[in-house]
């Protein structure tokens with residue numbers, strides 16, 4: 001039977017939704033147990049949140065001032081030490097997980113399985129390749145532990161209602177001192193986080209300018225949605241690049257995605273493959289976005305968005 005250890009992703013004392021998505025993926029293994037490990041200077045608050053995820057047996061905490069910042073080279077030896085007792089070690093396929101999990105895999109002497117979107121067996125997984133245009137089945141060696149990143153867009157968050165035991169996990173490993181935290185340069189926004197928002201409104205080159213993007217922000221506010229953008233809009237300087245959705249941007253799976261003035265290039269569609277309802281607004285009735293949209297509105301966005309806003313009010 002499988003025993004799964006999930007590495008919790010958290011920032012500023014809050015658990016990221018990616019952790020509950022990893023729990024969903026772990027549940028697909030029908031394992032004997034699922035544990036979550038929280039590494040932090042003071043892990044109590046995050047651990048209490050993690051303990052509420054249904055299906056989790058234990059939340060292990062590793063309190064260490066060296067874990068105040070998520071430095072992969074510092075955290076990986078601690079996770080590898082704990083991971084030796086598990087058949088599977090999962091982390092999210094986010095920037096955090098993509099940085100950390102290959103280090104964990106290397107320390108455990110295995111190859112990492114990346115971007116798990118489906119589980120076929122204890123060592124058999126499906127993942128997308130070529131920007132989501134093909135799906136491959138990956139077989140991990142049966143006699144080794146599996147270290148994997150979980151494609152968060154492919155899994156729902158596991159529910160709440162759990163009451164896992166929270167236990168301090170003593171980890172006695174030498175931590176590298178050659179890597180130090182210098183600072184984090186992150187965009188600040190009061191809006192919902194693009195990667196975990198249930199609704200997203202994205203604007204493309206058709207919006208025309210940074211000033212015009214106000215119409216996208218206003219409409220998103222009406223819906224309580226996060227704002228995204230196509231690469232063309234980012235490259236043109238309409239919005240910062242952390243809003244980019246797609247192959248070289250963020251892969252997202254909101255319940256509602258509204259694409260405004262976006263043509264629907266394959267590299268953009270890769271980022272919204274797992275979205276629920278897709279609404280497209282474009283003045284070109286032949287735009288490829290309409291081939292995948294559930295609801296398509298052909299017309300000028302500057303006319304249609306105010307009309308939709310009025311209808312919502």
Ligand SMILES: Cc1cc2nc3c(=O)[nH]c(=O)nc-3n(C[C@H](O)[C@H](O)[C@H](O)COP(=O)(O)OP(=O)(O)OC[C@H]3O[C@@H](n4cnc5c(N)ncnc54)[C@H](O)[C@@H]3O)c2cc1C
Pocket residue numbers: 203204205206207229230231232233244245246247248249250260261262263264265266267268271281282283284287299300301302
């Ligand atoms: C390696 C690689 C990686 C890439 N990664 C990404 C990625 O991650 N994300 C991404 O988005 N792209 C990515 N691209 C770029 C991608 O190929 C497209 O160029 C880009 O998505 C186009 O953006 P767009 O739809 O906003 O612009 P366009 O293709 O120019 O489309 C603009 C649309 O707006 C419509 N429009 C114009 N005015 C109005 C109006 N007034 N009202 C309504 N509609 C209007 C037009 O009809 C048109 O369909 C990548 C490309 C490469 C080569």
